[in-house]
Amino acid sequence: MSGREFFTARTVSEALAGFRPARRTPVRAVPLAAALHRVPAADVLAPDPLPGFVRSTVDGFAVRAADTYGASEGLPSYLDLLGAVRMGEAPAVTVAPGGCVAVPTGGVLPAGADAVVMIEYTAETMPGTIEVTRPVAPGGGLVRADEDVAAGAALAPAGRPLRAPDLGLLAAAGVTEVPVHARPRVAIVSTGDEVVPPDTAELAPGQVRDATASALAGLVTDAGGEPEVAGIVTDDPGALETKLRTVLPAADLVVVSAGSSVGTRDETADAVAALGTLWCHGLAIKPGKPTLLADCGGIPVVGLPGNPLSALVVFRLVGVPLVWRLAGCEAPPPEPSTRAVLSRNLASAAGRLDVVQVRVRDGVAEPLFGPSALLSVLAHADGYLVVPEPATGLDAGCEVEVTLYR
Amino acid sequence: MSGREFFTARTVSEALAGFRPARRTPVRAVPLAAALHRVPAADVLAPDPLPGFVRSTVDGFAVRAADTYGASEGLPSYLDLLGAVRMGEAPAVTVAPGGCVAVPTGGVLPAGADAVVMIEYTAETMPGTIEVTRPVAPGGGLVRADEDVAAGAALAPAGRPLRAPDLGLLAAAGVTEVPVHARPRVAIVSTGDEVVPPDTAELAPGQVRDATASALAGLVTDAGGEPEVAGIVTDDPGALETKLRTVLPAADLVVVSAGSSVGTRDETADAVAALGTLWCHGLAIKPGKPTLLADCGGIPVVGLPGNPLSALVVFRLVGVPLVWRLAGCEAPPPEPSTRAVLSRNLASAAGRLDVVQVRVRDGVAEPLFGPSALLSVLAHADGYLVVPEPATGLDAGCEVEVTLYR
Numbered sequence: 001m002s003g004r005e006f007f008t009a010r011t012v013s014e015a016l017a018g019f020r021p022a023r024r025t026p027v028r029a030v031p032l033a034a035a036l037h038r039v040p041a042a043d044v045l046a047p048d049p050l051p052g053f054v055r056s057t058v059d060g061f062a063v064r065a066a067d068t069y070g071a072s073e074g075l076p077s078y079l080d081l082l083g084a085v086r087m088g089e090a091p092a093v094t095v096a097p098g099g100c101v102a103v104p105t106g107g108v109l110p111a112g113a114d115a116v117v118m119i120e121y122t123a124e125t126m127p128g129t130i131e132v133t134r135p136v137a138p139g140g141g142l143v144r145a146d147e148d149v150a151a152g153a154a155l156a157p158a159g160r161p162l163r164a165p166d167l168g169l170l171a172a173a174g175v176t177e178v179p180v181h182a183r184p185r186v187a188i189v190s191t192g193d194e195v196v197p198p199d200t201a202e203l204a205p206g207q208v209r210d211a212t213a214s215a216l217a218g219l220v221t222d223a224g225g226e227p228e229v230a231g232i233v234t235d236d237p238g239a240l241e242t243k244l245r246t247v248l249p250a251a252d253l254v255v256v257s258a259g260s261s262v263g264t265r266d267e268t269a270d271a272v273a274a275l276g277t278l279w280c281h282g283l284a285i286k287p288g289k290p291t292l293l294a295d296c297g298g299i300p301v302v303g304l305p306g307n308p309l310s311a312l313v314v315f316r317l318v319g320v321p322l323v324w325r326l327a328g329c330e331a332p333p334p335e336p337s338t339r340a341v342l343s344r345n346l347a348s349a350a351g352r353l354d355v356v357q358v359r360v361r362d363g364v365a366e367p368l369f370g371p372s373a374l375l376s377v378l379a380h381a382d383g384y385l386v387v388p389e390p391a392t393g394l395d396a397g398c399e400v401e402v403t404l405y406r
Numbered sequence: 407m408s409g410r411e412f413f414t415a416r417t418v419s420e421a422l423a424g425f426r427p428a429r430r431t432p433v434r435a436v437p438l439a440a441a442l443h444r445v446p447a448a449d450v451l452a453p454d455p456l457p458g459f460v461r462s463t464v465d466g467f468a469v470r471a472a473d474t475y476g477a478s479e480g481l482p483s484y485l486d487l488l489g490a491v492r493m494g495e496a497p498a499v500t501v502a503p504g505g506c507v508a509v510p511t512g513g514v515l516p517a518g519a520d521a522v523v524m525i526e527y528t529a530e531t532m533p534g535t536i537e538v539t540r541p542v543a544p545g546g547g548l549v550r551a552d553e554d555v556a557a558g559a560a561l562a563p564a565g566r567p568l569r570a571p572d573l574g575l576l577a578a579a580g581v582t583e584v585p586v587h588a589r590p591r592v593a594i595v596s597t598g599d600e601v602v603p604p605d606t607a608e609l610a611p612g613q614v615r616d617a618t619a620s621a622l623a624g625l626v627t628d629a630g631g632e633p634e635v636a637g638i639v640t641d642d643p644g645a646l647e648t649k650l651r652t653v654l655p656a657a658d659l660v661v662v663s664a665g666s667s668v669g670t671r672d673e674t675a676d677a678v679a680a681l682g683t684l685w686c687h688g689l690a691i692k693p694g695k696p697t698l699l700a701d702c703g704g705i706p707v708v709g710l711p712g713n714p715l716s717a718l719v720v721f722r723l724v725g726v727p728l729v730w731r732l733a734g735c736e737a738p739p740p741e742p743s744t745r746a747v748l749s750r751n752l753a754s755a756a757g758r759l760d761v762v763q764v765r766v767r768d769g770v771a772e773p774l775f776g777p778s779a780l781l782s783v784l785a786h787a788d789g790y791l792v793v794p795e796p797a798t799g800l801d802a803g804c805e806v807e808v809t810l811y812r
Contacts, residue, residue: 032604033635036624050782053611087641088600090611106600106712108612148780156785163811164624165784168714171604172617172781194494194512198438198577205459205496206514211578218442218570229439235493306512308574333812334742374554375578376456378571379562405569406739 009282012353019293021300025182037161038180039328043154046173049146054109058141061100062113065138077132116141183226184326187251188213190232212257212308223323240271252326254301257311268303284352288314308375313355336404340365346394348387357381415688418759425699427706431588443567444586445734449560452579455552460515464547467506468519471544482537522547589632590732593653594619595662596638618663618714629729646677658732660707663717674709690758694720714781719761742810746771752800754793763787
């Protein structure tokens with residue numbers, strides 16, 4: 001364990017609060033169909049009010065409300081049927097006192113009317129005469145022309161990823177292109193003399209296929225980023241620095257999954273330090289201690305531990321919020337979670353964040369441990385729990401919040 | 407309100423349990439980089455064990471464990487340093503009794519050794535001699551060749567959408583193509599004389615832009631489906647049936663967002679009934695009562711209410727699980743949720759599921775109501791809560807589970 005590793009060690013809370021690059025991806029207009037989960041750079045405003053006309057919310061008859069006052073089953077009001085409103089068309093008739101006009105749900109309120117009485121409270125007792133058995137107040141059975149959205153109001157707020165219903169509201173307003181932040185380009189660099197590409201059919205003794213890059217690419221995609229798997233660098237001094245110089249100009253974030261031995265960890269730090277400033281080297285998290293955060297000319301660089309499980313744990317906690325922030329979103333969307341009862345005691349060190357993979361069955365969270373941090377643990381886990389920094393452990397039987405994988 | 411609408415009305419529970427089409431999308435191999443959230447049709451099996459060799463989990467020295475028995479600070483064991491293992495290479499040396507070989511984290515255990523002692527418990531007191539101050543048990547400091555995954559074991563289970571870490575494990579195993587269910591093709595048909603495309607710049611009085619199709623497309627995408635916005639059909643009798651005949655052959659699921667008036671609701675039922683079997687017409691849910699579920703020659707058809715908010719509420723609850731099931735996933739991934747305290751009383755009818763949009767602030771869930779079900783409510787909501795079918799309401803101050811939008 002190198003002493004240097006802890007030269008500028010930080011807690012995860014410090015990293016989340018303090019390592020906040022100013023960089024944001026550029027803003028471009030994209031078609032609505034491509035805007036799901038993209039982040040508007042500014043509030044998207046309604047050009048016109050919605051629905052844009054006084055609209056019936058029921059099937060019934062447009063009336064002057066005063067003509068229905070006092071109407072009851074025993075003493076109905078009788079109104080002259082003056083015509084009908086057709087869906088999607090401007091009414092051709094006006095409601096005169098003592099008259100009414102048939103109107104469907106969604107139809108335009110005709111001039112002269114100020115309410116719609118529901119068809120359930122009416123009957124056409126004679127052709128051309130509508131009996132009304134309940135009064136309706138002015139404004140009843142309709143929405144105002146700007147009741148859904150006023151002109152100039154925000155259809156979708158800046159900084160929050162667009163959700164499916166937002167796309168509906170934008171479509172309703174005729175906004176078919178939205179200015180959103182570009183997807184952050186995340187260059188993923190793998191290092192290690194032992195690491196070979198996933199499509200290597202036969203491994204030589206000691207070789208391992210690059211697992212971390214594929215998994216990181218998935219996490220980046222989930223966070224709205226654009227992963228660019230930049231290949232594998234050997235542990236030769238200088239090779240990583242050369243690779244970083246190549247990928248930095250076309251990246252919004254660079255992630256380096258380090259070799260797993262002490263020497264290669266230091267090589268990552270040396271290469272990054274040659275191109276920028278180390279913000280921290282060592283994170284008070286288990287697993288994931290040998291994490292590095294740096295700024296290379298305005299591009300954030302995350303150096304991850306060599307162990308794939310540790311790398312993914314750290315990237316989920318520290319890297320994913322960075323990807324969202326680069327796209328203009330300060331608070332990443334919520335992750336699914338569940339409460340469960342812890343099946344056994346968990347020890348931890350005060351000041352260190354412990355991330356524990358768990359299975360959840362019938363409300364019980366069972367920690368998954370192995371002799372070492374193996375990747376298969378993540379595939380078997382339903383989620384993870386966090387032993388927070390101040391705690392020295394968690395007791396069996398206590399209630400825990402488990403973040404669920406999806 | 408037509409009597410027919412409730413001819414075969416069902417509860418949401420009945421619909422979820424009973425409307426389960428047998429159809430599944432075909433299985434195709436896709437590259438790993440395109441497999442995120444896709445559903446394997448069968449367990450993906452490991453062709454070989456992982457890591458594939460006995461691997462050191464620490465930086466240290468490969469030893470015969472027996473040579474370290476009894477070692478302590480006061481009485482160290484002294485071992486001959488016979489060489490070093492290089493990352494990614496087969497060891498060139500064998501550990502003879504009384505000897506040791508330097509090995510990095512991730513290195514291959516050399517023949518003859520059965521444990522690795524951590525570098526922290528060693529010192530090179532003289533060149534070529536390693537002092538060991540702690541004993542190590544056989545198997546200490548290493549993982550077996552099949553400890554992460556045994557040959558033939560499942561890397562990822564059938565029926566569960568692949569997550570980012572799964573991609574890592576598959577990459578580690580050299581599985582670079584995965585047989586997964588095709589994305590369900592979901593045809594989205596809008597109806598209504600008043601409905602015009604979202605790119606309509608100027609609306610005539612009474613016209614509304616098609617909001618539902620864009621929002622449904624987003625929900626379909628979130629559920630791993632491939633939305634195909636199939637356009638707007640007028641309320642003319644026969645027009646919907648003609649459109650359905652066109653889209654059914656190329657769809658795994660058809661969604662019709664109905665016109666909002668009584669007449670158009672019946673037209674949907676007539677058109678669907680002409681091509682298949684109505685499973686239910688009317689769902690005990692608020693909002694969303696005028697929902698229709700049908701089977702047209704093995705293709706499920708969902709008829710949604712005309713109101714966009716109602717349509718989205720129903721599709722989220724009933725349609726999204728269908729999309730997942732068509733792709734071979736019986737249990738959709740979990741949604742984010744939070745517990746909150748309800749700010750006011752909510753009335754409901756027993757036997758009916760009520761879906762209430764809420765804002766959540768400081769642990770308090772505040773229902774969002776308007777004079778009618780407006781689309782903007784969804785944009786302002788943080789999520790929704792459900793008043794379950796047996797309940798007649800919820801009391802202010804009770805704890806509720808809010809499903810959060812993301």
